Amino acid sequence: MSAPEKPLRKITSFDVARRAGVSRGTVSRTFTPNASVSPETREKVVKAAKELGYRVNFLARGLINQRSDFVGVVAASINDPYRAMQIEQIAKSLVRHNFRPILLPDSQGENADHAIEQLLHYNVSGVLVISYAPPTALCAEFAAAGVPIVLINKADSIPTVDRVVSNTDAAGRLAAVTLIEGGARQLVVIGAAAISFTARRLQQSFIACCHALETEVRTFPVKFNDYANGFAAAATLNGVDGAFCVNDYMACGLIDGLRQRGLVVPFDIRVIGHDDVPQASWASYDLTTLKRHFDLQAEQAIDLLLSRMNDLEMAERVELTPVSLVRRSTA
Template identity: 80%
Template structure:
């Protein structure tokens, strides 16, 4: 560092330009995705920036440009392994496309107003909202304010708001037919349908298929679709020999609860989950499940978001994410 550069002050783009022997505009272009700059100039700028410890202030750039590189992600149920998979795919995909994700959790049963309001302060380019996160009214407000927004596995149709939805109807039917073909005669679906759109649709499709096949079926309601409620529900399965849990998280709890009660799987009870989280393939569970490909779903959601950024007047759209059966030992 030269004597003219003070070691205690913050390094600026002007310092980088001086060190690299280029203009400040060239420094800006070097750190702007898809900007026109020669490879030689970019290399000199990056080398100078590393030597000086310079980092681009993306937040300040967003304030200047009126549109930042930030994309907000609002998610609830972070304890669910599927949510971790989903967020990983979304964030990796955004980074590949030169966006910077901001993750804000919205807990079950709490107001999401403050979470969504924070995103406006970051001047985000768009927002991705996962299932069971902020209510419809808040999403509609964002769309009305001109902030592109895509909902993942949420029910409501909102003007100018796109959605990506897993094929829950096929999931429910596949779960029913797989259990029945495997020999189950007294079926049940375990679901907190009141609080989750995906749980509700999967439950409805499962029940409809069972009724069409004249199969004996009932609903085992739970408060939340999580491990603890699955574990506790093992005590409510008297007379049931086939269960569809609307997610793997709850199915793993049910398996552990049944084993504690001395009930064999699948000889005593056949079980099917949904999502194909990593734990589903563990030897201790080896869970038959329905795979919801969150990598594909992330691609679909971000494609819709970018399209909405480019053309805000497009009519709202719905993309369906296909599911597939993953056969293991529980059904």
């Protein structure tokens, strides 16, 4: 019987330093973002690391430095196409800024305390919250501990906690004006305003614009802003010729439900959504919608996070992300 193979020894920064002919400190600086290392030295160290199969232990580095390169991302409804796009853009932006995202899913309609509290174990450099109900007390606790938090599309105003919000006032007005200019006179806004800050603000601005233009409008409340609730709404939606759904996911459900009833969009009823998810451009929907610029919003959030890391005491700030009308065939 042959003797058991010896386990392979883990390659360390000392091995890389020896192979590259530099100090261990130089190896550390090579793999530290924005650290000063000459191009020639960096090339030697990276080459040696590749040859040896060396990988930086970022978690261990974070424990040593008291702060890791991790940024927590707390998100709800990650199966929603809009949320998937939002998370993708946030992750890409974090990586571009030399951070590593940790995604913690949060259940829709539930408190995010547990998810956010887990991040304490990772010595995160910051937290981005896009869940439904960010807990005010816990956000304030993180801020007091020197961990910056940015809320995305949330209503909560917390001292030293920054926010990025989509321009829902402009979006609601654009939706109303587009439907009315298209000839709709009996309008409805469909959304779960009770659980969503964005839905609530869109509904308010849409109704205000309809009233200003002396056009009849009513609300159609649903439990969640999803495809199933949009589809179900179509079954009992009567006496309207223009509908604004607070997201595209629900608008697609509404269109399919209206078709099942034999109604034709936009001839019987005009439909507008909000977000501009990929499905909105599919030929089967060709949905007119208000585009949210996810890439810009992600950069705004990370810029706030970075500046907050340098000055934890500044007053809380709010950044507005613009929206734009994408005109297709449904309105």
